[in-house]
Amino acid sequence: MSAGALVSGLSVRKIRSRWVWLILAAAWLALYLAFHGTSTLPLSASSTTSVQNNLNSFNNNISNGRNSNPVFLYGVNYVQVGMTHFVSFLQSLISQPGFGRPAPLIGWLGVIAIVGFVSWLTAGWKYAVLGVVGFYILGLQGLWQESMDTLALTIAAVLIAVVIGVPLGIWIGLHDRAQHIVLPVLGFLQTMPSFVYLAPLTLLFLIGNASATIATLIFAIPPVIRLTDHGIRAVAEPTIEASDSLGSTTWQKLVKVLLPMSRRTIVLGINQTMMAALSMVTIAALISAPGLGQVVIDALQTLDVGTAFNGGLAIVVMAIVLDRTTSAVGERSQQVGGRHLLGPQARRLAFGAGAVVTLWAVVESAMYVWANTFPSSPTIGPAIVAGASNASNWVQSTFSGITVGLRNDVTIAFLNPLQSMLTNAPFWLVILGLCAIAMIIGNARVAIVTLISLLLIVGTGVWQDAMQTLAMTIVATVLTLIIGIAVGVWMGRNRQVDRFIRPILDAFQVMPAFVYLVPFLALFGASRFTAIIAAMAFAIPVVVKVVADGIHGVPAPAIEAATAAGSSTWQLITRVQLPLATRSLALAANQGLIYVLSMVVVGGMVGAGALGYDVYSGFVQAPLFGKGLAAGLAIVLLGVVLDHISQSAANRIDPSRH
Amino acid sequence: MSGSMTPPTARLAPDGRAGDLEAPDDEGLLRVRDLWKVFGKRAAEIQGSQDLRALSRRELIDQTGCTAAVRDVSFDVAVGEVFVIMGLSGSGKSTLVRCLTRLIEPTGGSIEFDQSDLLQVDHKQLREVRRRQVSMVFQQFGLLPHRSVVSNVAYGLEIRGAGKAERVARAHEMIELVGLSGYENSFPHQLSGGMQQRVGLARALAVDPKMMLFDEPFSALDPLIRRDMQAEVIRLHHEMGKTMVFVTHDLSEALKLGDRILIMRDGEAIQLGTGDELVGAPADDYVRDFVRDVPRQDVLTLRWLAQPAKPGEDLGGLALSQHTLVRDAIRPVLESSSRVRVMDKDRLVGLVGREEILAILTSDQK
Amino acid sequence: MSHNRRRLSQVAAGTGAVALLVAGCGGARVGASTGPGAGGAAAGNLRCGQINLAMNDWVGYTADGAVYSYVAEHSMGCTVKQIPLAEQVSWQGFSTGQVDLILENWGHADLAKKYITQQKVAVDLGANGNIGQIGWFVPPWMVTKYPGILDWKNLNKYASLFKTSESGGQGELLDGDPSYVTNDAALVKNLHLNYKVVVGGSEAALITSFRQAQTHKTPLLAYFYSPQWFLSEVDLKKVSLPKYTPGCDANLKTITCDYPTDQLNKVAATAFATKNPAGFLLAKAFNWTNQDQDVVAKYIAEDKMTPAAAAAKWVKANRTIVNNWLLGIPGAKPL
Numbered sequence A: 001m002s003a004g005a006l007v008s009g010l011s012v013r014k015i016r017s018r019w020v021w022l023i024l025a026a027a028w029l030a031l032y033l034a035f036h037g038t039s040t041l042p043l044s045a046s047s048t049t050s051v052q053n054n055l056n057s058f059n060n061n062i063s064n065g066r067n068s069n070p071v072f073l074y075g076v077n078y079v080q081v082g083m084t085h086f087v088s089f090l091q092s093l094i095s096q097p098g099f100g101r102p103a104p105l106i107g108w109l110g111v112i113a114i115v116g117f118v119s120w121l122t123a124g125w126k127y128a129v130l131g132v133v134g135f136y137i138l139g140l141q142g143l144w145q146e147s148m149d150t151l152a153l154t155i156a157a158v159l160i161a162v163v164i165g166v167p168l169g170i171w172i173g174l175h176d177r178a179q180h181i182v183l184p185v186l187g188f189l190q191t192m193p194s195f196v197y198l199a200p201l202t203l204l205f206l207i208g209n210a211s212a213t214i215a216t217l218i219f220a221i222p223p224v225i226r227l228t229d230h231g232i233r234a235v236a237e238p239t240i241e242a243s244d245s246l247g248s249t250t251w252q253k254l255v256k257v258l259l260p261m262s263r264r265t266i267v268l269g270i271n272q273t274m275m276a277a278l279s280m281v282t283i284a285a286l287i288s289a290p291g292l293g294q295v296v297i298d299a300l301q302t303l304d305v306g307t308a309f310n311g312g313l314a315i316v317v318m319a320i321v322l323d324r325t326t327s328a329v330g331e332r333s334q335q336v337g338g339r340h341l342l343g344p345q346a347r348r349l350a351f352g353a354g355a356v357v358t359l360w361a362v363v364e365s366a367m368y369v370w371a372n373t374f375p376s377s378p379t380i381g382p383a384i385v386a387g388a389s390n391a392s393n394w395v396q397s398t399f400s401g402i403t404v405g406l407r408n409d410v411t412i413a414f415l416n417p418l419q420s421m422l423t424n425a426p427f428w429l430v431i432l433g434l435c436a437i438a439m440i441i442g443n444a445r446v447a448i449v450t451l452i453s454l455l456l457i458v459g460t461g462v463w464q465d466a467m468q469t470l471a472m473t474i475v476a477t478v479l480t481l482i483i484g485i486a487v488g489v490w491m492g493r494n495r496q497v498d499r500f501i502r503p504i505l506d507a508f509q510v511m512p513a514f515v516y517l518v519p520f521l522a523l524f525g526a527s528r529f530t531a532i533i534a535a536m537a538f539a540i541p542v543v544v545k546v547v548a549d550g551i552h553g554v555p556a557p558a559i560e561a562a563t564a565a566g567s568s569t570w571q572l573i574t575r576v577q578l579p580l581a582t583r584s585l586a587l588a589a590n591q592g593l594i595y596v597l598s599m600v601v602v603g604g605m606v607g608a609g610a611l612g613y614d615v616y617s618g619f620v621q622a623p624l625f626g627k628g629l630a631a632g633l634a635i636v637l638l639g640v641v642l643d644h645i646s647q648s649a650a651n652r653i654d655p656s657r658h
Numbered sequence B: 001m002s003g004s005m006t007p008p009t010a011r012l013a014p015d016g017r018a019g020d021l022e023a024p025d026d027e028g029l030l031r032v033r034d035l036w037k038v039f040g041k042r043a044a045e046i047q048g049s050q051d052l053r054a055l056s057r058r059e060l061i062d063q064t065g066c067t068a069a070v071r072d073v074s075f076d077v078a079v080g081e082v083f084v085i086m087g088l089s090g091s092g093k094s095t096l097v098r099c100l101t102r103l104i105e106p107t108g109g110s111i112e113f114d115q116s117d118l119l120q121v122d123h124k125q126l127r128e129v130r131r132r133q134v135s136m137v138f139q140q141f142g143l144l145p146h147r148s149v150v151s152n153v154a155y156g157l158e159i160r161g162a163g164k165a166e167r168v169a170r171a172h173e174m175i176e177l178v179g180l181s182g183y184e185n186s187f188p189h190q191l192s193g194g195m196q197q198r199v200g201l202a203r204a205l206a207v208d209p210k211m212m213l214f215d216e217p218f219s220a221l222d223p224l225i226r227r228d229m230q231a232e233v234i235r236l237h238h239e240m241g242k243t244m245v246f247v248t249h250d251l252s253e254a255l256k257l258g259d260r261i262l263i264m265r266d267g268e269a270i271q272l273g274t275g276d277e278l279v280g281a282p283a284d285d286y287v288r289d290f291v292r293d294v295p296r297q298d299v300l301t302l303r304w305l306a307q308p309a310k311p312g313e314d315l316g317g318l319a320l321s322q323h324t325l326v327r328d329a330i331r332p333v334l335e336s337s338s339r340v341r342v343m344d345k346d347r348l349v350g351l352v353g354r355e356e357i358l359a360i361l362t363s364d365q366k
Numbered sequence C: 001m002s003h004n005r006r007r008l009s010q011v012a013a014g015t016g017a018v019a020l021l022v023a024g025c026g027g028a029r030v031g032a033s034t035g036p037g038a039g040g041a042a043a044g045n046l047r048c049g050q051i052n053l054a055m056n057d058w059v060g061y062t063a064d065g066a067v068y069s070y071v072a073e074h075s076m077g078c079t080v081k082q083i084p085l086a087e088q089v090s091w092q093g094f095s096t097g098q099v100d101l102i103l104e105n106w107g108h109a110d111l112a113k114k115y116i117t118q119q120k121v122a123v124d125l126g127a128n129g130n131i132g133q134i135g136w137f138v139p140p141w142m143v144t145k146y147p148g149i150l151d152w153k154n155l156n157k158y159a160s161l162f163k164t165s166e167s168g169g170q171g172e173l174l175d176g177d178p179s180y181v182t183n184d185a186a187l188v189k190n191l192h193l194n195y196k197v198v199v200g201g202s203e204a205a206l207i208t209s210f211r212q213a214q215t216h217k218t219p220l221l222a223y224f225y226s227p228q229w230f231l232s233e234v235d236l237k238k239v240s241l242p243k244y245t246p247g248c249d250a251n252l253k254t255i256t257c258d259y260p261t262d263q264l265n266k267v268a269a270t271a272f273a274t275k276n277p278a279g280f281l282l283a284k285a286f287n288w289t290n291q292d293q294d295v296v297a298k299y300i301a302e303d304k305m306t307p308a309a310a311a312a313k314w315v316k317a318n319r320t321i322v323n324n325w326l327l328g329i330p331g332a333k334p335l
């Protein structure tokens, strides 16, 4: 289909459905005017419903059975002990005293050498340099030991995630029915705010590394499962058939065809799991996970933005090294028979030399203090701390006048009307409206999913809070899309810009939100708008990337043709590039929604109230556990609704599906 | 088309089944009977119900949501024969050829290969058949992108547990056979489509199968390379004499390669016969449509044109075998003063004159 | 292939030998006793083992923990393992046996009931000397500009000052972290105040708001409490509510009085007394004033000292207080 035909096809459909929209909107408004203020299902901050109380006593029963229940005695407790030992073992290797020594077995020199050598072997010399420099910076920041604690925990979580996730991914990749069961569970794990299960986890697996690892695992394991599944399913059918036709057994097919051919995707999954694990570092610190998260949380107590930033920056540096290196490994496993700079003989020699140096560094770092404990000078830590806090102070004092005005405008013009409409309308009217939207954009199935999810939210007892959160989510997503698309288009059209902006986006995605909350609070006060801004800071990077990739992927002939016809830049963007990248825009909207939603709890800490506050309350106050869990479920359910509606919008636009 | 031709042996029996099932000689390697493949949740139910089986494919989809991709197909393939399956897209060719080694599990019927019923054997035995007896070449090549050419070719041997030295030696032999020497250590993505399919061919040959299956192996290739590859298959068939079942939707390919051709439509076998039988006596309009563009002088033999002698006609003219292609008979017939005798060995089949030849030539012109 | 592999293993073996040789020359060896303190602790370990101290995440608590740890380590040779934890999780630690001690507990009647009364895994160790005072505060600049603002009766008069985007036309009363005890919603209602309680959600939200309010001279009325290190940065002024009388806060529905002054207390695991008598006795004796805590908290929060250094500095200046704690503990050496 030609581009023109596609675009005009879309607009025909648009015109036809415009009437439907108008009529439905009018009907909805009429009902709203007639019934607003009734059946709004309010619930005050400290009250709970019976469902929530039941959730509470369920939690109590579990915790009371800790030492008598066989599930604990023979299952959970062993898992706890095993995990604890595993993590302690890794810690004694690189971060903590152990093996009867007052210092870790491998000191900084050894770790850096290993990082360099392994990256060289698996990813190439550029990545070796990146790894060495990156890790050395961690030391210079004065955060060597904390970084190694974080690394140990991340490695533990990622290894376990791989051991569980890859086989599970293979299994669901081969069995449709298993996939239908597992995928929704993964979605659930990813959207359920971790604050909900943090406290119960410490009851099950005790305070410490086991709980921290499991909390990280829960959040981080979905990508490796999803992508393994995806990789297995993406292996070309003819190849599998060819292997079958030659009489391969299932096992042979798996190890000789499916796994090698999906290796790149699986590595990508491991990469994403690793990033997710790193993003849990600060939250896991709340249940005593050691490392960089602790630095950030401690600094937050005294609102020490500089120190928090230093800690956050270390997380970013580590993330960049791990991300780039594992991505490169993935890329590399794709290109077979690539060219090498050196001949095989020279290469063997070089690797031999590398091995010698690495081994020397490891042994040296095990034996001598200078190579074991990172020297306290030179250091860049204090400079970073001072720089960040000065920058933060400057921003706070310079912009706070403007920012409050901005907050008020957006709140009054958009947020308040939307919120009061959603919270004042009877719950059934809201459900009706959303189901109608789901029906029009998607189909009956989407509408039914929407209906069930919303009814379940009613059941959780936090309907009004859910509506407040929904209003904030919508406003945040719209703002995110406006900015994200603008920047994304800019980036997509200009590779130079892309190269410059992309690392900043990456940094924002891994920088713990706690680091920038204080400046945001200073600029916007404790308010819903601050929560919206925090969510935007987290969601914009992903939207920008998706849009940029979409714009970049617009076929060159279409652009050439339009340019040849004399289009202006603006016409080129609005008439050709954006329409042809609609699929990416829809995907960006979907991702934007999900990312915004994942910041709801953080929003609850800066004045957003609603579901985020409920979840956080459940974490800090035992009697509110049930309510927190209910609010967590409501977040998941909102996620399901928004995800389904936005996905079906994306599919509707996508000409290749129906 | 003129209906004046006298169709010889191959014809559809009145009940709609292909009449001439038997292979030319009795050494049938493959014997397929009443084969059915129904896709969909209710496949088993359909297999058991005469009423449902009697429905057309369209009706069946409407009523049950199931697709009958192969319906009641029977045929034999002889040792050394090249058996071609033809039909429009969606007619069930791929499904049928995959059913032969149960890459797709048939829903009913029987497949007797080398005296054993493949539908009865267990998975282990089936695997042995796939490893040693029957191999396949695919339209999309199905090469392993992460392995070199040698290792791709040796894959079948590797899977059945052959030692490394043995399989590498055999792989090199096969690579040489398909003319890829020098590319042993290349990777698939470094080769052109035609070369990749040579690798696919070598891989299928490497296991030294009794029978080879081809599913439109050359339709992803451009016409010139396709012609090379067809020549290659003909050469290999001459050299090694393998039995082949060859799926294509290209009639000229079918005619070039096939000893016999099975025409399918909507899962059913419509007609089975040699090339000249299909062209000379199409069973119905579907087949007729199929063969419409074939230059008939290149396919038909004189026996299709032979007319009974008129009373008192001169029978002293030139004699030609009934298997002579029309193409080759044009000049002698046109130059001959009387009608030419068409002979089956010593028996007179009939006479062919200018009129008949010119009729063929003019119809080819259109 | 196998040929290559053999080569590599030879290389590796060679590498090992070379590395060991090269590593022969270096500086100080790991394990050769380096820092002070390591030896002292070993000798004292006989009397006092490890103490698992929950560290809640506010600076006042960090000060408590630092001083307790300093004294336990230096006077009795204990090893204190500081476990950073949220409050509720700390209490859970009593039931799982992972936490021995909480040094500064703010009420939490529900947790006390569950773990002290019902499960009997924890015991109340009495007051730690700090007096917790919750209340409504305004930044100091407002006091001079708006006379009478510290009296709740005038709050309605000034309500429009406190209007924000969050308060929907009423004045805003900013609340903090959900773990704080709060009667604010009921008070606003029962005192007929034209205010709306807005949940800030965290201590960071409260402090940042006050800081901005003081620097930019913007109005703010918010829930706050002492002891708190921030009070030494900005001297917030408390609004007086109707006077607290015992029992006036019994019914949350009808409450109209100010918050009580809370005796902050220490809570220990029941097993702590037998497991580590020395640590237990020190915990029981630990007692200091709000001023004391504020000093240490200020060292940490504003002077950016490490908690351990801040504790050392305070202990040196307050030997008498500390030695008083140690009086009844057999084997404790005065500092």
Ligand SMILES: Nc1ncnc2c1ncn2[C@@H]1O[C@H](COP(=O)(O)OP(=O)(O)OP(=O)(O)O)[C@@H](O)[C@H]1O
Pocket (backbone or CB within 6 Å): B039, B040, B067, B068, B069, B087, B088, B089, B090, B091, B092, B093, B094, B095, B096, B249
């Ligand atoms: N796995 C399947 N599930 C359901 N229906 C199928 C499946 N595979 C094939 N079919 C259906 O069976 C019919 C025959 O398909 P088949 O692939 O055998 O046709 P074909 O003759 O090989 O066509 P082509 O020339 O396009 O390759 C088609 O209608 C197809 O839609």
Ligand SMILES: [Mg+2]
Pocket (backbone or CB within 6 Å): B093, B094, B095, B216
């Ligand atoms: Mg096919």
